[in-house]
Amino acid sequence: MINIIGAGIGGLTTAIALQQKNIPSRIYEQSDKLKPVGAGILLANNAMQVYDRLGLREELEAKGNYIATLKVVDVQLKPMSVIDLKYFEQKYGVKNIAIHRGALQEILASKVRDHLHLGHKLEKMEQQDGQYQLCFKEQSNLLVDNVIGADGINSLIRNAIFQSKIRDSHQMCWRGLADYTLPSQYTHEFNESWGANARFGFAQIAPKLVYWFAVVGHQDQPSDTQDWQSYYEDFHPMVLELLAATDAAKIHKAKLEDLKPMPSWTQDKVCLIGDAAHATTPNLGQGAGQAIEDAYCLAECVVIEDDLAKAFQRFQNRRQSKVNKIVNTSWSIGKIAHLKNPLTRGLRNAVLKITPAFVSKNQSASVFELV
Numbered sequence: 001m002i003n004i005i006g007a008g009i010g011g012l013t014t015a016i017a018l019q020q021k022n023i024p025s026r027i028y029e030q031s032d033k034l035k036p037v038g039a040g041i042l043l044a045n046n047a048m049q050v051y052d053r054l055g056l057r058e059e060l061e062a063k064g065n066y067i068a069t070l071k072v073v074d075v076q077l078k079p080m081s082v083i084d085l086k087y088f089e090q091k092y093g094v095k096n097i098a099i100h101r102g103a104l105q106e107i108l109a110s111k112v113r114d115h116l117h118l119g120h121k122l123e124k125m126e127q128q129d130g131q132y133q134l135c136f137k138e139q140s141n142l143l144v145d146n147v148i149g150a151d152g153i154n155s156l157i158r159n160a161i162f163q164s165k166i167r168d169s170h171q172m173c174w175r176g177l178a179d180y181t182l183p184s185q186y187t188h189e190f191n192e193s194w195g196a197n198a199r200f201g202f203a204q205i206a207p208k209l210v211y212w213f214a215v216v217g218h219q220d221q222p223s224d225t226q227d228w229q230s231y232y233e234d235f236h237p238m239v240l241e242l243l244a245a246t247d248a249a250k251i252h253k254a255k256l257e258d259l260k261p262m263p264s265w266t267q268d269k270v271c272l273i274g275d276a277a278h279a280t281t282p283n284l285g286q287g288a289g290q291a292i293e294d295a296y297c298l299a300e301c302v303v304i305e306d307d308l309a310k311a312f313q314r315f316q317n318r319r320q321s322k323v324n325k326i327v328n329t330s331w332s333i334g335k336i337a338h339l340k341n342p343l344t345r346g347l348r349n350a351v352l353k354i355t356p357a358f359v360s361k362n363q364s365a366s367v368f369e370l371v
């Protein structure tokens with residue numbers, strides 16, 4: 001029996017991947033109810049390859065919207081960089097899907113409902129003679145011989161075993177869902193509009209539903225009394241229309257942070273996955289993608305190795321190099337997206353416009369290839 005802490009995208013997908021290999025697992029989740037945080041999400045090609053292998057592709061496609069092109073655009077939505085995803089669709093037989101987080105969570109949870117223990121907040125983990133004592137709030141303790149920490153960026157499991165450093169990107173992010181239908185040329189695009197001190201991304205995720213995120217850099221963050229939406233006044237009118245079509249009470253605000261790459265994610269029979277191991281800034285749209293890849297790879301390693309400690313080590317050896325590269329690249333893109341100096345910003349935009357398509361394609365290729 002494998003014990004998973006956390007029923008986010010990483011924990012749920014791990015349980016599904018293990019189930020497919022007939023390996024029993026149980027998930028302990030602190031919330032009484034699964035709550036989707038953050039409106040929408042882009043499931044990139046690599047994530048969809050995993051869900052295809054897990055038999056979930058068609059269900060996700062039916063609930064989400066197919067994305068054919070990724071674009072970085074200027075404030076008037078004029079393209080600066082374009083990635084056409086057709087090549088990858090043909091190569092791997094799957095498409096990028098933008099979907100409501102609640103819909104994704106519902107599909108994942110429905111596959112492992114019987115293994116899900118909600119209302120179990122882990123408060124402490126102690127090692128005892130090669131075993132692990134899990135102490136839950138208001139629940140009896142549990143002695144187990146393995147633990148997978150899928151408990152997110154502030155992971156209790158990670159903090160019990162490893163030294164780690166959460167890095168503040170000094171960027172604030174707002175996310176929402178607009179009751180809106182994009183003009184048809186945007187229906188299958190994911191656009192990110194870069195301005196002087198703010199950026200704005202958006203995609204249609206379902207009929208009459210657009211997911212958007214807005215990011216403002218540190219020095220430019222509005223004070224509590226200032227309206228953050230004023231940072232978008234010089235953006236394309238559609239950006240303002242999207243903000244106006246959103247229920248303000250449901251806008252989700254969060255600091256953008258990541259985890260400085262760690263030397264190790266595993267010790268004996270404890271293993272970290274997803275954000276607990278390698279939280280990344282969302283600039284490559286790969287945080288969940290990497291958690292989903294982790295889940296599949298981990299289940300494969302558990303089948304190959306007869307000992308869990310060896311399986312966890314094999315998992316880390318396979319995944320770490322790709323993940324660290326993504327975390328570091330995403331961190332750098334976040335810096336480039338918020339350049340302060342108008343001259344360097346102009347240069348950046350000019351370089352983006354002349355960067356040949358094959359360079360962007362090669363970058364995506366290394367992200368979309370499963371390891």
Ligand SMILES: Cc1cc2nc3c(=O)[nH]c(=O)nc-3n(C[C@H](O)[C@H](O)[C@H](O)COP(=O)(O)OP(=O)(O)OC[C@H]3O[C@@H](n4cnc5c(N)ncnc54)[C@H](O)[C@@H]3O)c2cc1C
Pocket residue numbers: 005006007008009010011028029030031038040041042043044120121122123150151152153155156173175213254256273274275276280281282285286287288289290291
């Ligand atoms: C603005 C933004 C946009 C993003 N967009 C994308 C995108 O488009 N595509 C993409 O791939 N990724 C994206 N991401 C990243 C993605 O959201 C995360 O990487 C992903 O959700 C991580 O999943 P996880 O399961 O590892 O962790 P989490 O989703 O954090 O789940 C952890 C779970 O553990 C539970 N838990 C925590 N502590 C305890 C405890 N002590 N006891 C029991 N349970 C506990 C929590 O309640 C939670 O359910 C984005 C992130 C941000 C911030």
